[in-house]
Amino acid sequence: MATFLFWNLCGRPLEPVLRRLTARHGIDVLMLAECAIPEGAMLNSLNAGGPGTFRRLPPVASQRLDLYSRFDRLCFGPVLKEADHYIIRSLTPPGGIEIVLVMAHLASPIRRDLRARHSRCIGFAQAIRDAEQAAGNDRTVVVGDLNVNPFDDAMLDVRGLNALADSRTVLRKDPRRFGRLQVEEFRLFYNPMWSHFGDAVQPAGTYYYDKSNPEVDPLWNIYDQVLLRPGLLDRFRSKNLKILTTDGLHSLTRSDGTPNGDGFSDHLPIWFQLDLRRRVRHASNESLA
Amino acid sequence: MPATNLWPDFQAPEAINSPVFLLKEQATALQQKTKGLVLAGLRPASAPDGSFWVGFNLYSPALGEYTYRLFEVTYPPQFFPVTLTAADTAQTVQTLDQFKALLESVLRSSRTKQVVEAIMAQATALGAVEAGK
Structure with missing residues (x-):
């Protein structure tokens, strides 16, 4: 199993919390947005607590996202596509298959309205498709603070991220086709974050905001998301994705369940696992099938 | 009897005040400025509301499939x-002159300078590795 953690740190010095989280959950790949912790301090902290040695995988020119991993540098391919708000590269864990890893921190609602964020998702989705073509691989996982909710147009638009809530529907309908004479095809993503809305399982989202007070507002948001292409669905189980509320020592939420942005970050971290082990097919099994 | 042609005369595409031609000029200028180490390309797409969408990507022949979406x-x-x-x-402008001024401010920003220099450094380093192979 390859184990991932994404967290928007909101610029907070949370190295001790990250050390506990990475050790407690056996994190292999740590992805951070709004991280103001210097590389040296981060590595000292991460490597003091758990097994393996974390190292930073630097981008070429991007500045808003940080990637640390216990996997060898050689497991990561070169950066394929990059912008200030995303980094796309390939990852092949030891003994595993190659995937396309997309990290993102898209424009904030504070700076951009929903329509502008939708437009940005069009370009982001296109960069993902370009990267998949360049890598010759569509086993893609998108991770990050997308600053749109799973139900927003940017996530559902076929020219946007085209991400649906039900994995069986994704497998059945991928790719979505439009037009009769000139058929356009749009690859789908599965968005497991839909299952994390509401209070059936706490917390009710990854980000809570009640200060702008518009009349239509869910208050709880899931801006922090994981999206999977159909080729990875048989390597993912719903139980292997959690929005974390504790580092084992401290609660990351207040008593009302909302993220404790004063003590930690106003976003909650996401933990998930993918079974990326190379599968060996036995000729005897194939002949039986 | 000669064939009837009802079409008007059209302007040459370059004579139309399109922001895209200005972007293409800047792509050519970047190639000259970096001696071919960093190039720029336009990546078009259609937006859902029928408008046009163009990404301005930086790339380098030394960096394979790598691109950086500048704006x-x-x-x-x-x-x-x-x-x-x-x-x-995100800034919206109404005329080509305003677009030119906005584009100049983006291209001359410290962030753009930093990005182009980072790609040049990476391309030079990898080019040296390639040469020493």
Whole structure:
């Protein structure tokens, strides 16, 4: 199993919390947005607590996202596509298959309205498709603070991220086709974050905001998301994705369940696992099938 | 009897005040400025509301498939108003002169300089590895 953690740190010095989280959950790949912790301090902290040695995988020119991993540098391919708000590269864990890893921190609602964020998702989705073509691989996982909710147009638009809530529907309908004479095809993503809305399982989202007070507002948001292409669905189980509320020592939420942005970050971290082990097919099994 | 042609005379595409030609000029200028180490390309797409979307990508022959999306512009079929989105800011302008001024401010920003220099450094380093192979 390859184990991932994404967290928007909101610029907070949370190295001790990250050390506990990475050790407690056996994190292999740590992805951070709004991280103001210097590389040296981060590595000292991460490597003091758990097994393996974390190292930073630097981008070429991007500045808003940080990637640390216990996997060898050689497991990561070169950066394929990059912008200030995303980094796309390939990852092949030891003994595993190659995937396309997309990290993102898209424009904030504070700076951009929903329509502008939708437009940005069009370009982001296109960069993902370009990267998949360049890598010759569509086993893609998108991770990050997308600053749109799973139900927003940017996530559902076929020219946007085209991400649906039900994995069986994704497998059945991928790719979505439009037009009769000139058929356009749009690859789908599965968005497991839909299952994390509401209070059936706490917390009710990854980000809570009640200060702008518009009349239509869910208050709880899931801006922090994981999206999977159909080729990875048989390597993912719903139980292997959690929005974390504790580092084992401290609660990351207040008593009302909302993220404790004063003590930690106003976003909650996401933990998930993918079974990326190379599968060996036995000729005897194939002949039986 | 000669064939009837009801079409008017059309302007040459370059004579139309399109923001895209200005972007193409800047792509050519970057190649000259970096001696071919960093190039720029336009990546078009269609937006859902029928407007046009163009990404301005930086790349280097030494870095394989790598591209850096420096900014994006969106505009309607009549070209204006055009919106330029770079990093976290989106600005909309109504005329080609305004677009030229906005584009200049983005291209001359410290962030753009930093990005181009980072790609040049990476391309030079990898080019040296390639040469020493």
